[in-house]
Amino acid sequence: MSRRYDSRTTIFSPEGRLYQVEYAQEAISQAGTAIGILSTEGVVLACEKKFTSKLLDNDGSAEKLYILNDNMICAVAGMTADAGILINNVRVQAQQYLKTYNEQIPCELLIKRICDVKQGYTQHGGLRPFGVSFLYAGYDDRYEFQLFTSNPSGNYSGWKATSIGANNSAAQTLLKKDYKDDLSLKDACNLAIKVLSKTMDASSLNSDKLEFATLSLSKLEKGKTVRKIWKDEEIDLLIKESGVLDEKKDDDE
Template identity: 85%
Template structure:
C-alpha cells in the first residue's frame, strides 16, 4: 500500500528524503540559468530571461534581479512570485536592523534570516516549500564582497563562482575551468557572458534574453557601494566586445 510520502512536506520517506523539497528543486532546474561570479573588485550576477515577447511592455525593470538594501542585491531562479515574498521579508529585516543599530546588516546574517523562513516551510503541515533559489551579492566592512546561494530547503553557502537554474551542472563545469582567484570585475563580466552563451538554449544571445547586474565600490577612498542593473545597450555592448557569438559559431563546427 502506497503511503504517499510525496504528498506531505513533513513526512520523511523510508529513504529519509523530503520529496516536496526535491520537487521544489526540480522546479528551479526548469527555470532560466543564473550565474554569480566573485571578483577582486566586486560581484557579477547574470540571468537568463525565459519569457520574452514583443508584446510585453518593457519598462526597464528587471524580472530576476532585486535590490535588497544599499549593500546587497540578488538574482533568482524559479517561481518569481515566491521570490517576491522572500525579497520583501529580506528588505524589511534589513531596514529593521538599520533602524535599530544605525548600520547595514551583515550579509550572512540577513541571508540566515531569509533561510530560516524557507526552512520553516519544510516542517509545517499545509505549507509547501518556496520554489526558488537565490544568488546573493553583498558587501560588508568585515568580509568585503561576498557571494552566497540558497535553496528551498533553507540551506545556504558561500561561493567564488556558482550557478542556479537550468543547465546548472554544465555552467558549473565551465566556471571551474575558467575561473581564477584574481579575476577582475571586467573579466568576471566577460566570463559570465561566455558561460551563458554556452549553456542557454537559444542559438544566439542578446539583451532581450539576459539580465545583468554588478556590485562594486566607487573607489577605495570613498568606499561607496555601486549597485548597477545594466540596461539593454550596455548588455549588447558587452556581448559585442566579448565576442561570444563568434566563439559559439566556431565551437559548433
C-alpha cells in the first residue's frame, strides 16, 4: 500500500505519514547506540562502534563524535556521510554568529538552525531526508549544561538522559531506572558504560567498541568549557573502574 506514497517526500499517505522520513528513521535504528547523560558537572556522550577493523587507521580520531564549537560537541547515529554535511553547516553557523556578535551562539539557537535545514529536506521534491540523528551536548551562560536530540524530520527536544540508534528502547528503560538529578560527571560516565554494556550486541566491552566524550567546565578558567574526546586507554581504564566487567562475569556464571 505504501508504494503509492513513498516515492517522494512531498506526498502524504492517507494516514498523514511521510514514508521517506520513516525510512530515514529506520536507517538510524540500524546504527550503533549513542547515549547522552546530563550531570551537575557536565554532559557525557557515549557511542557504540558498530563496525571495527584492526586494519583501520583513524589516527585516534572518533567516528561518531564531533566538536561543533568551543561550547558544543555531538554524537551521531545513522549515515555518517549525511552527518558530515550537517556538521559542516553547524560549524559555519556557529562561526558566523561568533564573528557577528563576538560571543558563542546559544545552544538551542544553533540546534534550531540546523533543524531548519533538516526539515527543509522533507518538503521539497527531488530531495531525501538526512538519514542521521544527533545528540548535542552544550553549555551557555543562560541555561548552563544542556542535552538535546534531533531526528530526520527536523524535530528537536531537550533531555536529562536519552539514547538514539539501535536498542534505543532498552537503553531508555535502563536510563529511566538509574538516572538521578544529582549525578556527578563520574557517576554519569559509569552509568553510560553500564547501559551500553547491557544494550550492545558485542559479548565483550572495550575501547575497540566504544567512543566516549565529555563536556565540562575548566577548573582553572572560570566559564571556559573543556571538550574531551577520550583516548582508547582512558576508555579501557573507565570500563575497568566502573566494575561492569565483574558484573558480566557474575551474570555469566
